[in-house]
Amino acid sequence: MSGPNSEYDPVQVTPLDEEHVEAMRVAALEAVAGATDLADLKRVRTEHAGDRSPLALANREIGALPPQARKDAGRRVGQARGAVTQALAARQAELEVEAEARMLDEETVDVTLPWDRRPTGARHPITMLSERIADVFVAMGWEVAEGPLVEAEWLNFDALNLGPDHPARTMQDTFWTEPAEHHLVLRTQTSPVQARAMLTRTPPIYVVSPGRVFRTDEYDATHSPMFHQVEGLVIDSGITMAHLRGSLDHMLGVLFGEGIRTRFRPSYFPFTEPSAEMDMVCFVCRGLAPAVEDCRTCKGEGWIELGGCGVVNPRVLVACGVDPDRYTGFAFGFGIDRMLMFRHGVSDMRDMFEGDVRFSTAFRSDL
Known part of the structure; x- marks a missing residue:
């Protein structure tokens, strides 16, 4: 009696099902939107788009699926990762504008102050x-x-x-x-x-x-x-x-x-x-x-x-x-x-x- 045909039998990988991928995408987008400054956004990028992020780990599990299931799983994970990447770029641009405006407001240079750091002299x-x-x-x-x-x-x-x-x-x-x-x-x-x-x-x-x-x-x-x-x-x-x-x-x-x-x-x-x-x-x-x-x-x-x-x-x-x-x-x-x-x-x-x-x-x- 021959063994099971593993090439066509479905192998269930939980991080790759549609609900889990969507949950990871939503969590990542919410974290990106909630970043308050560039340092916070850098942390979010590492957690949700880095090599050890949930979506990156899920992408590695695609190889465990049968050939017929890899296409759909790859599409779902790829779309989710693309959405997170676009959100990070958009939020990066917004936070850079806010940081520049805050810098101009808080670090204004008083041009009326003496510019030369060397002590000034005086006429005799x-x-x-x-x-x-x-x-x-x-x-x-x-x-x-x-x-x-x-x-x-x-x-x-x-x-x-x-x-x-x-x-x-x-x-x-x-x-x-x-x-x-x-x-x-x-x-x-x-x-x-x-x-x-x-x-x-x-x-x-x-x-x-x-x-x-x-x-x-x-x-x-x-x-x-x-x-x-x-x-x-x-x-x-x-x-x-x-x-x-x-x-x-x-x-x-x-x-x-x-x-x-x-x-x-x-x-x-x-x-x-x-x-x-x-x-x-x-x-x-x-x-x-x-x-x-x-x-x-x-x-x-x-x-x-x-x-x-x-x-x-x-x-x-x-x-x-x-x-x-x-x-x-x-x-x-x-x-x-x-x-x-x-x-x-x-x-x-x-x-x-x-x-x-x-x-x-x-x-x-x-x-």
Whole structure:
């Protein structure tokens, strides 16, 4: 007696019947639709479309069916897996749009914030104060004049009535360049710019010249071999000391406030005659007792020394080709570093030149 014909006898495989395949398809579609984000959808993809998912395992059982039953089972499982794949792709696109919209809403970049992660610098306060002083005079119609740092001996000394025997020519005050026969120095003051202005301009002349100067001073809290000055020169008809006083009072009023009082003390400078030292009343204590006794700015003096000034010496006019019988003028020179020190309470001049950016950032806003 022959055995059973297994090729045609049905072999029941439960995961492949129509109800089970449909149940697996429905469960997968519900899981896809319920995914709330891309990470959740990735988990659902693994559970319902991965190699160990119910539909993938059912697909492996198709080989256990007789040849006549494989076609229907393969169609059912294939359609179910295709539906799950399409649902995953559609849900993937939806969740990506939602994720992008959420990212744009939650991760908005504030374009008004500084873009550079590197710390920002600041302009040096000496530069800002120099420009502000120059602006005061430019607003009155003056010009800003400049000159070289390495200057001719004649312009630095002789043209300004500093004769060959003047002590300022010695090595104690002046940096001389080599070779000596070139007669060049690092300018000891910005006054050579005034001489250049008279040699290259025709009166009336109204110029202000801020800049660096050099002298062989010790480097300490109150001295430096390199510092900054601002000088002014006026050459015109009928110029007197009254014009000088009015111009300087206006400058100090802008820098320290209206109503600041000033005084002239007689002095001597080779390039001006008559000459004076100009003081202004302390802008902190205003020279009023008893506050003046405890004032750290003027140290109890009530007055602050600014610098020298006076009427241009006729010898200087002649040396620079200006007719002293037709023109008169005045000149002044103040230390910008010193002005910054007592204006802003800087106790050590070296802080201005050490290159520490933290010193400049304290003056980030305009002086």
